Amino acid sequence: MEPSDNAGWSAAGQQFSAQWTEPGDIFSVLLIIGGDVVKLALAAVAGGSRITPVAFSFGWVAYAISAVVSAISDNKLINCPPEANVQVFNLRSGYSRSNQSWLLARLVKTYPFWMPKEVRSLVQPTSIKRRSWYRTVPPPRIALCVAIYRWREDIKPGEPSHDLVWWSGFAVTLVQLGLAAVPMGLHSDYAVFLTTVAGTILAYLSASLPQWRAEKWHARRTPKDVALTLGNGQQHVIIVRGSTASEGVALDLEDLASGLAPDMLSTRVATTVMAVLWLALLLTCTGINIHTWYLVGVGGIGMLHNIVVAGAPRMPEAMGLPIELVREGRDVGEESAEGRGEAVIFSEPKVMWTLMELERRYKGYGRALLPEFFPGSLRSWEEEWWNPSTSVEKRKELLQKGRLDEQRKQAARSS
Template sequence: MAPLSMISLLARQQSEVSSQIRAQWAEPSDIMSLLMLVGADVVKGALAQQTGGSDWLPPPVVFSFGWVSYSFSAILAAIGNKTFLPAPELPALVLSTEWGYHRVNSSWVISRLLRDFEEFWMPAEVKARLVQMMAEAGGRRRRRVGLCVSVFEASPDKQAGVPDRDLLWYSGYAVAALQLAVAAIPWALYGAWEEFAVTAFGTALAFLTASLPHWTQERWSCSRDSRKTFVLTRGNGAQHAVVIIGAGRGLDLEDLATSSEGLPGKTGTPIMYSGLAVLWCILLITVCGIENLTWFLLAVGTIGMIHTIIVAGAPRQPGLFGIHLRYRDVFAQPKVMKTLQELEMAYPGCGRSMIKTFFPGDLHEEEKLWWQAAKKREDTVKKGEKESVLGDITTSKLEDSSGSSILSCSSAL
């Protein structure tokens, strides 16, 4: 009897397990509530990509998994370091050609500029010169040769700190509409409106979080209308360096590189995020209470997560980060020193600012002499520009004084 009892018990257990698996796959309510707690980093990356700007439209960051856990991590950021953008994804330096100093970058925006440059927004002229330089170097190295310096200037046609919008940005509205349409299916077929209500409430909370003003403040927490010239590079051994000339209309990238340190936070931000966290918890409890037709909610969350992942990792043009650039020139040689010398001849101070980064050791005697002569030439150019500016100011003052004297004479007459 004992063996028969054991067999009967095992059979009942297998039947119960099978019925539990079938029930879980029929109505996966538990897994839906668990998925709401994972993926906070993906949500943070999507918020970093889509937020910022002064549009009247809310930034379209869609409802997906991970929002509940993100809301609590955002409270910690609001109370702590006041930094909501992700950390830089790769090491980078921002060099000032005016003083020759370099700063280690802590800005996510600058990190994304460098990350996407080679694969996405590199101008065709730079690509052609890079291929030519590789051919000149021969087949000794295939991945990296010499140094390629691309020169840009701030665009005069667009305002710095005001981002462009691309198709990926607007796609958030289409995806949100698709999610609402999927959630409306059980309402239309079975009269179950709970899925639609949860989706609409989650979408409203996501859009509200993305519309908070601190995103714009943190993205462009730097001076505007800068006349400085900056060099962005990953450091010694990098294939590329990007020179950006402010020209009196660009962002101060040197300031932006360290803007996350001591970023002033608004007193209302922790309160707002605390309120949002409470609302997200209410949404999570509501999702846990839904036991029927949960596949529709799972489909809504999956659609949102796929879009969120794509948005968080997608390469973007600099204009979408409010940095509008116009291409000017490229310098590339198989020898790094040769590239820097050519750059220095065309743009005094640019090549010299990178010497310590790419050549931290001692230079050869002839190289020292060359750079000493270049420094004298740079000082002469700066002195000439300063005298030209002073001359213009003096001339304008003389014209004003002569004009005023003529007016006084005419009034006397």
């Protein structure tokens, strides 16, 4: 091997070693990637209060530029597509629409996380219950579970409670500032700390724009009974009764599902100014040549936290949609021994039976959902059951006969 080749290999090794020892311009590059994570983290926690704690991380510059484009073209800050294809039904008119609200889609998507224990016990039997089925025929699987919810009286929609996800933003900020202060204390280098402080201030300001609250819960306060579902083939339907709520407590979820945003000129101006400031910070970071690993550490911690915030499931009250199960004792006036009443849930091994039981209790609810789960023709006895002229006694008789016929079929299959 020629001496020049040895010199070339040595130079390459020195360059690699120098880059890993003291990365150059790496933080400025990282600031422009990961904007989608920042966007989702902001959509999750912003709007709840005047100051929203969101970590300074990689991706903020990319997000700031995209926020200007979104604010100017669509008048939106929450420029995230819905994470689930939710169908929204007006149970009084029977009208349905596809949801365009990111917040409403997140509520339904995370239902397995926040569903009450009464609902979970019906659709997900515990291991203790499974062991009790040993050498016995287990109960049939629930085909459709419809849970009835109402708006809470103690919390207003659009005023989310602060949970661990929200408060963790302050804790992460303190950790980042502590890490950034290390080179200041050890080497009298203030650049890393000042950059972190500036980035944190810009992040908090970006997350605290007034439009976050106005857009996130942009809906009328009209009481309305609404059903939310992922559609045919899914196991759950969430019904939120607004007709029984006090004035100003209920949020019109059908209106929220439209995904409309208020037109605020101040947002266009603010996002433009913030984008300029973020670009200024990006240019400033290119001049930092020493102790850059501390900046990478600060950005990495913030990115990890924003990833958690963006995807963490939360309770409805933390999302600004405070709903609770309707309980028969409290709502009818017959308090149970526990003082809370029995939760109103409809769950059957057949989808049709669930809709029928729902219709018997809440007139019009089951009929509004029927075309979604049964778009085709019905059997003769089902058509007779859904005929408006059929009496209550006849409907009860038809449903009982349908259950008996199904039991006979199941017995014939198992024999």
